[in-house]
Amino acid sequence: MGDKLLNAFVTGGVLCVIAQILVDKTKLTSARIMVMYVTLGVLLGGIGIYQKLVDFGGAGATVPLMGFGYNLAKGVMKEVDQNGLLGAFTGGIKSAAGGITAAIFFGYIASLIAKSKGRR
Amino acid sequence: MNTRMGKQTVLFGKMPYMAAAAAIVGPYEGDGPLGNSFDKIIPNDDNGEKSWEKAETKLMKDTYQLLLQKGSTTENDIDYVIAGDLLNQNIASSYAFRGCEMSYLGIYGACSTFGESIGIASMIMAGDFAKQIICIASSHFCSAERQYRYPLEFAAQRTPTAQWTVTGCGGVLLQKEGTGPMVESFTAGRIIDQGLKDANNMGAAMAPAAADTIATHLMDTGRKPNDYDMIVTGDLGAVGTDICRDLLSQYGFDVYGIHNDCGLLMYDRNKQDAHAGGSGCGCSASVFSAYLYPKLQSRELTRILFVPTGALLSPTIIQQGESIACIAHAVGIAG
Amino acid sequence: MQKLYNSKEYQKYVDKKSPNSKLGLNMLKAFLTGGTICVIGQLLTNYFNSRDLDQIDAATLTSMCLILFSVILTALDLYFYIGKFGGAGASIPITGFANSIVSPAMEFKTEGYVMGVGAKMFLIAGPVLVYGISSSVLLGLIYYIVK
Known part of the structure; x- marks a missing residue:
């Protein structure tokens, strides 16, 4: 149990550190790095490498955006197995539906209640 | 005349x-x-x-x-x-x-x-x-x-x-008629683009424009930097200020000790998290009006060269891969 | 006046004059922030697993909870400070994705609920979805052929 938490901490931490190095050492904006991470997650998920990281790091691998990509990849392959070609179009979003919908819905509600503050 | x-x-x-x-x-x-x-x-x-x-x-x-x-x-x-x-x-x-x-x-x-x-x-x-x-x-x-x-x-x-x-x-x-500090001269800048593309380093992009306008002003009028009590740029910040002074000394004008920058005057960079310093139209405008103007009025400063600096970029043109075009205008003011 | 440097020389000169980010410190802060968010995720997953939910539902619920936390913190003007401290440690986890959706929604509320909130919500997250979904479709097609 404690090991699992430590693994999650280290895995998540390392994935974030790599992104931080990219931010500081290249002129890539954080928006670009987010895109890179998701796409890379799909790729690594597709070739099966990311599964190993998930087995080791648990939430440390699934919570960062690469995990979002891995989730899309896993969903798409599962759906292709079950439904053939159609699965390539339905599998990805299906597996990520909870997260995307939560972000949109909660985000919308928040925008009704809150507004941006000035900076001090 | x-x-x-x-x-x-x-x-x-x-x-x-x-x-x-x-x-x-x-x-x-x-x-x-x-x-x-x-x-x-x-x-x-x-x-x-x-x-x-x-x-x-x-x-x-x-x-x-x-x-x-x-x-x-x-x-x-x-x-x-x-x-x-x-x-x-x-x-x-x-x-x-x-x-x-x-x-x-x-x-x-x-x-x-x-x-x-x-x-x-x-x-x-x-x-x-x-x-x-x-x-x-x-x-x-x-x-x-x-x-x-x-x-x-x-x-x-x-x-x-x-x-x-x-x-x-x-x-x-x-x-036209009245009292107070007087505008003696105006050097309208030309657009300078040194090819920088990093919109997070505006001071470095604007510094060559400031140096160009200041040097041109001094050449045009035949004056020396120390004919002015202060040469004050608009918003070069820490990085731009350093570069501007260096560029001017390469042009043969020593402005160390005379040059200051509104972006540096605005914040206490040790206590406030303003990074390289202030920027924006309001930076030079409010620092001039609140800080330099009273000093000119009391003749604590008798003659300054006020050089607001601008980066003429838009997010669109930067996303299209263009570099940052910059400008600076110099206004000579006597107290 | 004559230009003193050409573009390449000037870029080099500026790089020398410009202070670098404190990389070591930023890396440490990113590690701590990102790691902590993932540990919270792991705790949530453990909890959902203990409630006899299957692996997939537990993962989905974990994401949704983290997103909700992030939305609340963003609305309270707090996630910004986590980001300021943690850098990529705050933007790379799913909480950063949620922040990238809520922050423009709150910001562009002044332009109305349709063209402001509705349209601008995906200002930053849009590309993530576009590239994530498109690459997953590509992967699906390749997988279908190769399989």
Whole structure:
């Protein structure tokens, strides 16, 4: 149990550190790095490498955006197995539906209640 | 007699007087080292309005009203107002003067706007076309962030070279007859682009433009840097200031000890998290109006070269891969 | 005046003059922030697993909870400060994705609920979805052929 938490901490931490190095050492904006991470997650998920990281790091691998990509990849392959070609179009979003919908819905509600503050 | 000297400089025969100056800034600027110099500090960035654009518009409107009051004049006696800001289509300025009686000229020179405004106003006055002109410029951290960068609540780190857009507005009242500091000369800058593309390092992009205008001014007039008590640039910040001084010494002008920068004067960089320093039209405008103007008036400073600097970029053109075009205008002012 | 440097030389000169980010410190802060968010995720997953939910539902619920936390913190003007401290440690986890959706929604509320909130919500997250979904479709097609 404690090991699992430590693994999650280290895995998540390392994935974030790599992104931080990219931010500081290249002129890539954080928006670009987010895109890179998701796409890379799909790729690594597709070739099966990311599964190993998930087995080791648990939430440390699934919570960062690469995990979002891995989730899309896993969903798409599962759906292709079950439904053939159609699965390539339905599998990805299906597996990520909870997260995307939560972000949109909660985000919308928040925008009704809150507004941006000035900076001090 | 009005004369044109050298490549870009005009000298005014009958010099316009700066009869009054006013500046209102935001809370963060109020916490800075110049906090006590400003006429008013708004308690909240929203300035009691529903949007950041409206907050900036009100900021300019209030500064304008204050300026009329300090100059003991009325709207009907103003011939022109020459105003600008950073927002798309210059809307803070245009909407601040909506419903006003005098002629309005909206100009855009990015953060150099205040210098451009004083220069144009002085030439209009030198041409005997006006008795009283108001020059005013503003910027607002929040309205600039959402236009140029990210939403305010977006969790992004700033780089150490990034600058902090000043929430503030500054204005001066120019009079043909009167008392106060006088505008002696104006060197309108040319556009300089050294090929930098990093919008988070604006100071470095603008420094060559500032150095070019200052060097041109000194060549045109045959003056030396120490003919001025202070050469003060608009918003080069820490990085740009360092580069500008270095470039000028390479041109053969030693400005160390004479040069200062409004972006550096605005914040206490040890205590405030303003990174490389302040920027924005409101930076040079409010620092001039609140800090330099009183010193000129009391003749603590007898002659300065005021050089607002501007990066003429837009997010669109940067996304299209263009580099940052920059400009600086120099205004010679005698106390 | 003559230009003193050409573009390449000037870029080099500027790089020398400009202070660098404090990389070591930023890396440490990113590690701590990102790691902590993932540990919270792991705790949530453990909890959902203990409630006899299957692996997939537990993962989905974990994401949704983290997103909700992030939305609340963003609305309270707090997530910004986590980002300022943690850098990529705050933007790379799913909480950063949620922040990138809520922050423009709150910011552009002044332009109305349709063209402001509705349209601008995806200002930053849009590309993430576009590239994530498109690459997953590509992967699906390749997988279908190769399989």
